[in-house]
Amino acid sequence: MSVLVQMAMFPTDQSESKSEYVAQVIKVIRESGFSYQLTSMATIIETQKMSEALGVIQQCYEKLEELGCNRVYSTLTFDIRKNHENRLVRKIESIESKIGKVAK
Template sequence: MVSFAIFPTDKGISVSEYVSKVVENVRSSGFSYKLTPMSTIVETNTMEEALQIVNESYQILKPHSERIYLSLTMDIKHETGSRMEQKIQSVESKIGLVTK
C-alpha cells in the first residue's frame, strides 16, 4: 500500500488541475485507491506496482513543471486483500465509526 502526494510547486496556489491528472491515472490503473485531502492511497499487490504508479505520476507532471514535490509512505505486507478496509474496520471495531 502506498500513500503519496505529488504536485508541481511552480503553478500557483491551486494545483488541482495537475493533481486530477495523477488521480485519473491512478483510477485507470484498476487498483483500489482512495483520494484524501492530503494524499492518494493506492493498494497494489507488489512494491513494484506501487512504484510504477508513483513513477507514472511523476512522468505525467514532468512536462508541466520545473519542480515537483513528492511525499511517499509505504506499508509493505506480504498479503493481498482489502487492507485499506481492514485497517479502518480494525480501528472501528475498537472505537466505533470514524467517518461521517
C-alpha cells in the same frame, strides 16, 4: 502481499492552486485499476507488489512532466505486509470494530 503507499505529488513551479494538476495525478491512479483512497492531504494506493506501486508513482510523475511541470514535490510512505490483502479497507474496519463507525 499488500503494499500500501501514501503519496502526495504536485508541481511547485506552477500556479498557487494545485487542484488541476492533482486531478490529473488522481486520474492516472484511477486508470491504473488499483484500489485507492483520496484524502485532503494525500492519496493511498494498494497494490500487490512493490513494482506495481512504483510503476503507478512513475506514471503520475510522467503525467506532470507531460503537463509542463519542471519541478515536482512528492512525499511517499510505504506499509508493506506479506500474506495480507485488502488492507485499505480492513485497517479501517479493525478500528471501527473497536470504537464504531468513524467520521468520513
